[in-house]
Amino acid sequence: MMTIAENLKNIYEELPENVHLVAVSKTKPVSDLMEAYQGGQRIFGENKIQEMTDKWEQMPKDVQWHMIGHVQTNKVKYMAPYVSLIHGVDSLKLLKEINKQAKKWRRVIPCLLQVYIATEETKFGLAQNELLEIIHSEEFKALEHIKVVGLMGMASFTEDQEKIRKEFQFLKDVFDYIQPYQLANCHFQHLSMGMSSDYKIAIESGSTIVRIGSNIFGSRG
Ligand SMILES: *Cc1c(COP(=O)(O)O)cnc(C)c1O
Numbered sequence: 001m002m003t004i005a006e007n008l009k010n011i012y013e014e015l016p017e018n019v020h021l022v023a024v025s026k027t028k029p030v031s032d033l034m035e036a037y038q039g040g041q042r043i044f045g046e047n048k049i050q051e052m053t054d055k056w057e058q059m060p061k062d063v064q065w066h067m068i069g070h071v072q073t074n075k076v077k078y079m080a081p082y083v084s085l086i087h088g089v090d091s092l093k094l095l096k097e098i099n100k101q102a103k104k105w106r107r108v109i110p111c112l113l114q115v116y117i118a119t120e121e122t123k124f125g126l127a128q129n130e131l132l133e134i135i136h137s138e139e140f141k142a143l144e145h146i147k148v149v150g151l152m153g154m155a156s157f158t159e160d161q162e163k164i165r166k167e168f169q170f171l172k173d174v175f176d177y178i179q180p181y182q183l184a185n186c187h188f189q190h191l192s193m194g195m196s197s198d199y200k201i202a203i204e205s206g207s208t209i210v211r212i213g214s215n216i217f218g219s220r221g
Pocket of ligand 1: 024068154211212214
């Protein structure tokens with residue numbers, strides 16, 4: 001059995017320099033996160049706000065916490081003091097709530113807009129026209145305590161590598177299309193795509209942030 005630190009080292013060895021690794025630690029105990037931390041990892045991803053906040057309280061303060069799951073509006077307040085990046089933002093309503101909570105802490109919270117790229121009905125995210133509608137709206141332009149720094153997407157859960165590649169390529173095309181569009185609170189620099197099973201395809205398709213859980217910490221059972 002390989003240790004968490006060894007798994008991390010192996011992934012980093014083949015990760016291009018411009019690609020950031022989020023260690024997805026959902027459901028895992030703090031002792032596992034600490035092993036990764038001692039192996040040098042500083043960015044951790046969680047999909048539940050309560051669990052992330054518990055871990056934030058226990059872990060060293062130089063950890064960057066990324067919220068990668070679907071965010072309920074009424075829970076934004078719990079992570080507003082500390083969250084580093086919210087990946088799954090999929091509505092103007094949620095952006096407004098993040099803005100409101102960030103303002104209380106005099107922060108600007110970086111966000112990624114989640115785009116729907118899979119063909120499954122269960123995946124969250126914006127359609128391309130909804131994305132454009134949000135970033136071109138006057139309401140969005142008035143939000144001073146959020147900053148949209150890129151896009152996030154999840155490919156279909158399938159063995160079909162070509163299908164996955166097409167979905168990632170679609171997201172890269174959307175990214176390239178809106179990349180020149182810039183506002184004070186909007187600058188597309190990051191593309192969060194790729195998990196344990198498909199991150200290599202994602203990197204080939206232009207990902208700059210991969211979110212890897214089971215390949216580091218083992219399966220979640
Ligand atoms: C759980 C999760 C991951 C990591 O999945 P693995 O297959 O364990 O690498 C990545 N992104 C999101 C949004 C997740 O919920």
